[in-house]
Amino acid sequence: MFNCYKCITCTRKKQDVESSGNSGASKLLGEGGFGRVYSVPGGGSNNTLYAVKVAEPQNPQQLERLEMEILIHGSLQHDRIVRMLDWVETQIGQFYICLEYCEVxxxxxxxxxxxxxxxxxxxxxxxxxxxxxxxxxxxxxxxxxxxxxxxxxxxxxxxxxxxxxxxxxxxxxxxxxxxxxxxxxxxxxxxxxxxxxxxxxxxxxxxxxxxxxxxxxxxxxxxxxxxxxxxxxxxxxxxxxxxxxxxx
CATH class of the missing domain: 1.10.510.10 (Transferase(Phosphotransferase) domain 1)
Incomplete structure (x- = not known):
């Protein structure tokens, strides 16, 4: 079963791994204006991979843009759209958006x-x-x-x-x-x-x-x-x- 908090924990560990220079099971997939996307295991028997976008908006405009992204993407259910599985905002203003992982x-x-x-x-x-x-x-x-x-x-x-x-x-x-x-x-x-x-x-x-x-x-x-x-x-x-x- 998908566990968003498990993904968040793995993502945080990956960020710690990056800063220490070691290698980990997860990896950085890409980064944008104010966020990064990681592949992380979501737990369960088969340890399925998920993509987790970590976003840290720095101003009200970026926050508004991110909230609109979550609103729109979260409403979409179609085979040709990457599925948004869950999202969480932390107390320090970080957003973790858990997405379907695409292998290629x-x-x-x-x-x-x-x-x-x-x-x-x-x-x-x-x-x-x-x-x-x-x-x-x-x-x-x-x-x-x-x-x-x-x-x-x-x-x-x-x-x-x-x-x-x-x-x-x-x-x-x-x-x-x-x-x-x-x-x-x-x-x-x-x-x-x-x-x-x-x-x-x-x-x-x-x-x-x-x-x-x-x-x-x-x-x-x-x-x-x-x-x-x-x-x-x-x-x-x-x-x-x-x-x-x-x-x-």
Whole structure:
């Protein structure tokens, strides 16, 4: 049976292990703006692994963002979404969010590994992954949830290459069809061209379809050249889309 407090105890031990320089059964999977994600055993007879996100918001804005992430992610139940199993806030303001563990890791790291091994996915595998990604986006959009940070790093894979969307730190619940966002979030490489319109002229757009295209079709590589600057990427997107507005 899953035990959130067991995961928290193992995570704390892992943090102590890291500071002492020794090795442990758990390991650091990744880190973001104000948190880290660890793989930890959850107890039980088979000692199943779980992913535990340890977040320490440093200001009210980060706390509000984290609370929104927990609210949204905790409400989702779908095969294409990483399951949130439980969460706990400690007395010192640390948040432990216990999540489903995906053995392969992110789509980005998987594509990088294939590149290093000079291998590639065939068209059937690509269609399999892309179809599941679209299923996950459809589920979110039916519930008026916009991910806003859909990229290969936030698409996890199980051992059978089943897609699991994760990291809802920038997600929002769409207030209505006529809404206009005051800001645009995400990674420039996966921005839909319309999302780069300058303030005052930018219409409300969701980046889901464009990000899905970048993630599924390119398998971790930006469709725009990596060596050019931010202004260069915007210029290329401007040439690629007649709907693109003024340069930033």
């Amino acid at each position: 890791g992110s789509l980005y790291s998987y594509a990088e590994q294939l590149t290093q091994e000079k291998r590639h996915m065939d068209s059937q595998q690509i269609r399999f992954i892309f179809r599941q990604l679209v299923e996950g986006c459809e589920y979110l959009h039916e519930r008026c949830i916009i991910h806003r940070d859909l990229k290969p790093q936030n698409i996890l894979l199980t051992s059978s290459l089943d897609v699991k969307i994760t990291d809802f730190g920038l997600a929002i619940i769409k207030p209505g069809q006529g809404a206009v966002w005051a800001s645009v979030w995400g990674v420039l490489d996966t921005f839909r061209p319309r999302c780069c319109w300058s303030p005052g002229t930018r219409q409300q757009q969701t980046s889901g379809p464009w990000a899905a295209y970048c993630s599924g079709c390119t398998l971790g590589s930006s469709p725009f050249r990596k060596e050019i600057s931010k202004a260069g990427i915007i210029e290329e997107k401007s040439a690629a889309s007649p709907l693109f507005g003024r340069r930033l």
